[in-house]
Amino acid sequence: MTSTPHPRAAIILAAGQGTRMKSPLPKVLHPVGGRAMLDHAIDAAEALGCERIVVVVGAHSPEVRDHVVKRLGEDAIAVQDPPLGTGHAVRAAEAVLGEFVGQVVITYGDVPLLTAADIEPVFAAHDGVTVIGFEAADPGAYGRLVMDGDQLAAITEAKEASPEVLALTACNSGVMAAPVGLLFDLLREVRNDNAKGEYYLTDVVELARKRGAPTRAVFAPEDAVMGVNAQSELAVAETLFQRAKREALMAAGVTMPAPDTVHFAFDTEVGGGTTIEPYVVFGPGAKIASGARIRAFSHVEGATVAAGAEVGPYARLRPGADLGEKVKVGNFVEVKNVRMAAGAKANHLAYLGDGDVGARANIGAGTIFCNYDGFFKHRTTVGEGAFVGSNSSLVAPVTIGAGAMVGSGSVITKDVDPGDLALGRGEQSAKPGWAARFMDAMRAKKAAKK
Structure with a gap:
C-alpha cells in the first residue's frame, strides 16, 4: 500500500x-x-x-x-x-x-x-x-x-x-x-x-x-x-487484460510462441527464461520460477513450479501442488496438494493427491494416490529414490520408504520399509488350453444362432 x-x-x-x-x-x-x-x-x-x-x-x-x-x-x-x-x-x-x-x-x-x-x-x-x-x-x-x-x-x-x-x-x-x-x-x-x-x-x-x-x-x-455492463463487454475487458499481461511477461523474458492462446490470472507470476507453450491456462495463485517449461494444453492453479521443472503437455496442477527443481509432471497427470522434491517424476496418466514425493522418486503410469475414504483426506508419502510401478494404487495414509519399490499393478495399504519391494496383487496362474476351448465354444454358439 x-x-x-x-x-x-x-x-x-x-x-x-x-x-x-x-x-x-x-x-x-x-x-x-x-x-x-x-x-x-x-x-x-x-x-x-x-x-x-x-x-x-x-x-x-x-x-x-x-x-x-x-x-x-x-x-x-x-x-x-x-x-x-x-x-x-x-x-x-x-x-x-x-x-x-x-x-x-x-x-x-x-x-x-x-x-x-x-x-x-x-x-x-x-x-x-x-x-x-x-x-x-x-x-x-x-x-x-x-x-x-x-x-x-x-x-x-x-x-x-x-x-x-x-x-x-x-x-x-x-x-x-x-x-x-x-x-x-x-x-x-x-x-x-x-x-x-x-x-x-x-x-x-x-x-x-x-x-x-x-x-x-x-x-x-x-x-x-471502460465499464462492463454486458457479457460482450466483459469479454472485451478480459481480452484487454490478457493482452496487457502477456506483453508484460514477454517484456520480462518469458517465451510464448503463441501468446494469444495463453490465458493468465490476475496474480500469475512467471520468471524470465520460462517457456509457455500454446493453450496453457493459469488460474489464480500460480507461481512459475525462471527456466521452467509449461507445455501445451496444461492447466495450472494455486501451484508453485521451481526452476527447470517441466509440466505437461496436458497436465493439471491444482492448489497446493509444489514442484521442486527439475521435477517432471507429464501428460495427463494431475497433482493436488503434493510436494514433489527435486528430480521426482510422474510422466504419464497419474493422480497424485495430498502427499509428498521424495527427490528422484519415479511414479509410474496409471498410479493413484487414494487420498479420500469418503469422509476424510489422508496423505501419501513416497520416499527419496523410490520407484512406484505402473497401475499402482497407494491407499492413504501410507508411506513408501526411501529406495523402496512397488510392483506394477499393486494395491498398497500398508507402509513399505526403505529398500523393500512391495507386491499387492493376486498371484498369476495359467490354465492350459482354456482360452482356445472357450473361443471355439463361443464361435459355435454364435453360429447356431444365425
Whole structure:
C-alpha cells in the first residue's frame, strides 16, 4: 500500500442492478483475469494508500455485501436504497466515512482495468474537484468534458450537447476526487429535477465552479476506464487484460510462441527464461520460477513450479501442488496438494493427491494416490529414490520408504520399509488350453444362432 502525506479514502459504487449481464451472478462479481471486477477496484484503492474504503451496495445484492464484508469488514459497507443516481449513491457513503478528513476518490465496481497509476493524478490538487477523462475513439453517448484552458468548465451529457460540444472527443469516465468536506457540501446542493428523477454526480462540477472552487480534468487511456455492463463487454475487458499481461511477461523474458492462446490470472507470476507453450491456462495463485517449461494444453492453479521443472503437455496442477527443481509432471497427470522434491517424476496418466514425493522418486503410469475414504483426506508419502510401478494404487495414509519399490499393478495399504519391494496383487496362474476351448465354444454358439 502506498504511503501518502494527505489522507485518502475511496468510495466504490457497486449498487447497480446489472440487468444487462443477464446472469444470476451480480455484475461486479463477474471475474476478469480470475478476479471479481469489484476486487480489482478494491485492489486499486488499497494500492493508492486509501485509509478508508467504502463500497456502496444495493439492497438487492446480498452476495455483493457478503463479498465486501469478507474482504474489508462490515464497516466498509454503505447501502443505497432505493437507487436514485450516482450522486445519491455517493451520499450513502457519507455517514460511513464518519470523521474522515482528507481527499475522497469515487470509483466503480464494474471498471476492472483502472489501476492505481491511472487514478493517482486526481490527488495532485487538494482544493477542488478533479475528474478522470479519456479521449474516446467513438464518443457516442459519453458525457463530454468542456475545458477552459486547464480548467474543467463543464460535463455535458451527449443528449443535451450542442453540435460543437458533440464534436469533442474528451469524455467523462465518472471517476472523481475532491476534499471530503467540499464533496458532500456540493452533493447536498444537487437536485433531481431531470427526466429520470435522479441525483447526478456530474452536477458537482457546475456547483463547484459557481462556488469558485477549482475544477480540473486528468486523462487516462480509454481502455483503462471502460465499464462492463454486458457479457460482450466483459469479454472485451478480459481480452484487454490478457493482452496487457502477456506483453508484460514477454517484456520480462518469458517465451510464448503463441501468446494469444495463453490465458493468465490476475496474480500469475512467471520468471524470465520460462517457456509457455500454446493453450496453457493459469488460474489464480500460480507461481512459475525462471527456466521452467509449461507445455501445451496444461492447466495450472494455486501451484508453485521451481526452476527447470517441466509440466505437461496436458497436465493439471491444482492448489497446493509444489514442484521442486527439475521435477517432471507429464501428460495427463494431475497433482493436488503434493510436494514433489527435486528430480521426482510422474510422466504419464497419474493422480497424485495430498502427499509428498521424495527427490528422484519415479511414479509410474496409471498410479493413484487414494487420498479420500469418503469422509476424510489422508496423505501419501513416497520416499527419496523410490520407484512406484505402473497401475499402482497407494491407499492413504501410507508411506513408501526411501529406495523402496512397488510392483506394477499393486494395491498398497500398508507402509513399505526403505529398500523393500512391495507386491499387492493376486498371484498369476495359467490354465492350459482354456482360452482356445472357450473361443471355439463361443464361435459355435454364435453360429447356431444365425
